[in-house]
Amino acid sequence: MQIPQKMSEQYEEAKEIIESSEDIKVYSHIDCDGICSGAILSTILDRQNKAHEIEFVNLDVLDNIELDHELTIFSDLGSGQLVDGKAKKGQKILILDHHPPLRDLDYGNDKEYTYLEINPIHHGIDGSYYVCGGGLCYFLAKEFGYDDLSWIGVLSAIGDMQNTRSGHFEGLNEIIQQDAIDGGYLEVIKNDINIYGRNTRPLFVALSYFNDVKLPITNNTTETMAVLEELGIDEKNNRKTLNQLTMEQKGRLYQYLSGMIAKVVPGNYVQYISQLIIGDSYTFLKEDPNSFLRDASEFSTAMNACGRNHEEKVAMEVLKGDRFVSLDELEVVSRDHKRNLAQSIEKVADGEHSNIIELENLQYFDGTGIKPEIVGTITGMILGYCNWKKPVIGFTETDNDGIKVSLRCSRLLSYDGIHFGNIIRKIASEVGGSGGGHSMACGAYIPIDKKSDFIERFNNELEGKLTN
Numbered sequence: 133m134q135i136p137q138k139m140s141e142q143y144e145e146a147k148e149i150i151e152s153s154e155d156i157k158v159y160s161h162i163d164c165d166g167i168c169s170g171a172i173l174s175t176i177l178d179r180q181n182k183a184h185e186i187e188f189v190n191l192d193v194l195d196n197i198e199l200d201h202e203l204t205i206f207s208d209l210g211s212g213q214l215v216d217g218k219a220k221k222g223q224k225i226l227i228l229d230h231h232p233p234l235r236d237l238d239y240g241n242d243k244e245y246t247y248l249e250i251n252p253i254h255h256g257i258d259g260s261y262y263v264c265g266g267g268l269c270y271f272l273a274k275e276f277g278y279d280d281l282s283w284i285g286v287l288s289a290i291g292d293m294q295n296t297r298s299g300h301f302e303g304l305n306e307i308i309q310q311d312a313i314d315g316g317y318l319e320v321i322k323n324d325i326n327i328y329g330r331n332t333r334p335l336f337v338a339l340s341y342f343n344d345v346k347l348p349i350t351n352n353t354t355e356t357m358a359v360l361e362e363l364g365i366d367e368k369n370n371r372k373t374l375n376q377l378t379m380e381q382k383g384r385l386y387q388y389l390s391g392m393i394a395k396v397v398p399g400n401y402v403q404y405i406s407q408l409i410i411g412d413s414y415t416f417l418k419e420d421p422n423s424f425l426r427d428a429s430e431f432s433t434a435m436n437a438c439g440r441n442h443e444e445k446v447a448m449e450v451l452k453g454d455r456f457v458s459l460d461e462l463e464v465v466s467r468d469h470k471r472n473l474a475q476s477i478e479k480v481a482d483g484e485h486s487n488i489i490e491l492e493n494l495q496y497f498d499g500t501g502i503k504p505e506i507v508g509t510i511t512g513m514i515l516g517y518c519n520w521k522k523p524v525i526g527f528t529e530t531d532n533d534g535i536k537v538s539l540r541c542s543r544l545l546s547y548d549g550i551h552f553g554n555i556i557r558k559i560a561s562e563v564g565g566s567g568g569g570h571s572m573a574c575g576a577y578i579p580i581d582k583k584s585d586f587i588e589r590f591n592n593e594l595e596g597k598l599t600n
């Protein structure tokens with residue numbers, strides 16, 4: 133895939149807008165993709181000697197936002213919000229977003245202010261799997277000749293789960309990946325074993341987190357150690373990581389895992405088993421071999437940890453190159469985040485008993501007391517204690533008297549064609565809230581008195597859609 137002609141003209145125009153502006157503000161999203169977007173934009177502006185301010189925000193603050201700068205840039209957000217409600221004559225707005233746009237391609241034509249929105253969906257390009265916010269910002273960097281930022285574009289796409297449908301990059305993401313490989317920043321191993329934590333988690337720990345299907349090894353490190361011993365992969369439990377395995381050992385592990393999964397999944401899921409275990413792996417070659425920054429998935433987790441703890445600037449400084457002070461801070465944020473997660477998960481499930489309520493087509497838990505920022509992560513971890521054939525939904529209260537809803541499910545449900553992001557958008561709006569997201573990881577905000585209504589509608593909506 134190439135960048136369409138009209139879109140590359142937009143990039144030329146975006147470059148001119150930046151070059152002609154002196155007073156610049158950037159709003160970016162608080163997740164890995166948004167932080168990567170902010171880091172790329174900030175690097176471009178630094179190199180162009182442009183004074184700028186960066187703020188990482190949630191979507192809800194953008195409607196009718198005051199615009200106080202000559203140029204305001206929105207990255208990984210903006211397309212779905214009324215960001216230009218207060219635009220004044222002569223001001224400039226640049227949006228780089230991959231979410232469904234409210235406005236069409238020629239919206240800016242008759243305005244008294246400059247309005248340029250670069251969104252792949254305007255050009256018939258899928259924004260869920262073909263390019264994300266950081267990728268769009270990278271193409272702007274490339275317009276300036278800064279191809280060395282390609283690896284951040286790759287990281288953003290991993291963080292945005294752009295490769296989850298097929299296990300590899302497609303569309304414009306492929307161009308970014310190739311730039312990163314050509315520049316010597318990235319190594320891609322095709323069809324590698326894809327289990328999270330390849331550099332920093334001992335394999336027996338990494339395997340125990342497998343929760344797309346409930347297996348004997350799920351949440352059971354005694355069992356994972358026994359399996360690795362039996363396979364002759366990690367004898368005497370010397371805490372090898374996945375990275376330290378030979379291809380031959382990886383092959384044995386693959387055979388064993390796929391056999392174990394085949395025993396427990398319904399027949400129509402068998403075709404997806406290899407996708408659960410195999411996928412491309414992404415190594416950042418300029419990072420220290422023992423660092424969690426070396427593997428793109430682990431790096432993106434650290435970025436998200438910062439976002440969930442309002443430490444986006446720490447993450448951004450690491451991306452911009454500070455591997456001393458900011459990296460130390462990043463490690464502290466990640467460690468505190470993990471501790472916080474462990475404490476929160478104990479409130480919901482501690483192995484023996486759990487507060488998970490199972491209905492016909494879904495299961496849910498009351499996560500009151502869990503911070504809205506981490507309820508999604510907790511919900512994903514809870515999946516391992518649940519019936520993997522149904523989605524799990526977590527609820528918690530927000531500061532402004534609403535409810536944050538998070539949903540996670542086994543990848544098998546999404547491979548089978550269910551898109552929970554679309555379902556949650558529909559159900560949330562039916563009860564007066566808003567929602568959306570990915571097929572297997574999504575969320576919503578709903579009014580506080582609508583929880584049971586939401587659960588009932590969601591359960592009914594799924595009637596007949598799940599495989600039992």
Ligand SMILES: [Mn+2]
Pocket residue numbers: 165166208230264265292
């Ligand atoms: Mn994004």
